[in-house]
Amino acid sequence: MIPIDDVLSALAGLTGMADANSVDSQVATILAKIRIPRLVLGIIVGAGLAISGCVMQALFRNPMADPGLLGVSSGAALGAMITIVLGARIASGLPAGLVEHLIPVVAFAGGLCALAIIHRLSRINFRIDIPTMLLAGIALNSITGALIGLVSYISDDGQLRQLVFWGLGSLEVTNWTRIGISAAVIVPASVVMTCYARHLNANLLGENEARYLGIDIEGMKKMLVVLVSLIVGACVAMSGIIGFVGLLVPHLVRMATGPDHRLLLPACGIFGAVLLVLADILARTLITPAEIPIGIITAILGGPFFLWLLVRHRRKLAL
């Protein structure tokens, strides 16, 4: 633990409000290189996952939908895991700048591959068929699950430990470049999605009804599926699979704000960010100096809480 006084003075030093020489340089380095990047990543990923989950629930008109449903997150995780296990062989022919960031780049590409497959499978007569997309997503998830199993089976002990962190998520990051790149994907995509709030409200009436209200429904579906995939791909590429945030947060927020997406989407962004940052504090501190994968925290707290909500507020959850 760093005392709060030291944190404040280090922050003052970092922002130029105090003389840098008067500040404990070790504390300043920890803040600038470890803690603040981690906080920023938690905010971006938490907000992105929660907003994506909310959009998916509206798109599928099903409160049980979740950003993982498209198979994008497991596709991205598979990409990352293949790179961890086989990366040394792939990397030899690549430029050094790419090798450094190979894992997130391949993870993101894996997510986009999953999107392309899902999109192709669920297209019927030039329309995206939502029920087909749901089933294709489930099938794709089980295929990637099997491949992830295979990759872990052929990995050695050191790699396996890394794989566990990818499968269960971690906000550990020491690289501002990566945060910058993922923020450049996640933040604009989230903002564009919040512009679709009224479209999503109308979509809850049904696809035909939304079209009769003047919405280009196919364009909207395509746009939102791509945006969700970009966000989820970028989140997994940065921090592995963090479950439950995309499912839980929209439900919690909906109980407070009601189902109107004009309020719901921004509120999900804020609440998702707060929740993930809090979960990360627990992940870092519960068994210091070791760290628990954050996906375990979100699932262990989120799961029972979701069940409690389910039993207690079945009607409000609209099930």
Next chain:
Amino acid sequence: MYCAQRLSVRIDSKIILENLDAEFQSGEFCAILGPNGAGKTSLLRALTGDLPLLDGSVRFAGRDLHEWPIRDIARVRGVLPQISSLDFPFTVRDVIEMGRFPHRSTKVYNRQVVEETAEKCDCAHLLDRSFLHLSGGEQQRVQIARVLAQIWDDDAAGPRFLLLDEPVSALDLSHQYRIMQMLYELTRKRDIGVVCVLHNLNLAAQSVNRCLILDEGRLIADGKPSEVFTEETISNVFDIDIWIRQHPENPEIPYLIPKLEGQAGQKKSSLL
């Protein structure tokens, strides 16, 4: 105004509509009648542009349906499908306000439209309730109010139409007649055209000023209720013997009574 020419529709090699011509005017209240599977809903869906046509065309206000920008047509045409489900707990006010989606009107104006249309559909007292807690009939009235709100503006750019598929199927007796009466007044006073699929022939006879009778994808009769409701036509199309009598107060309105064998309250044949 709303004009279907030589309409043919086929679904999985079965002919659903065959060479059908029909034209609808604004200010007209028209019912589409016929037995199950006659093609009523298909005709309505062909009019909305949802159904791929094998042959023929649908024109709205002089333009082919596919030439209409989707947002523009939504400002003057409301459509209510047979089954509309909504599983999220919006308030009734929110649901009706969704009808204002295609318009760029102010919040204050939208609120006023929501209250007026809710009043018309007798759901003003439900405005702040959750849509999910309403009965089936109340939900249906809210949905009608929503499509009304969509085409409510009298300064609309063109003729306004409502296409409704069995809009009163879940309503009780008095609400069935009140909603139909309200729609009739809309066509008269606000020059809106209403085309609706109905099953209750007596309700149609008392409410609309034009009936289309379909059977096996073909147009069998088209005209005022008093013209098309003949014992022969109805008996043939619906495969049931009927009597047609006159409304006690208005000879223009026919009403139908089915002849059923061994009906309760009917005297047995004198042969027994």
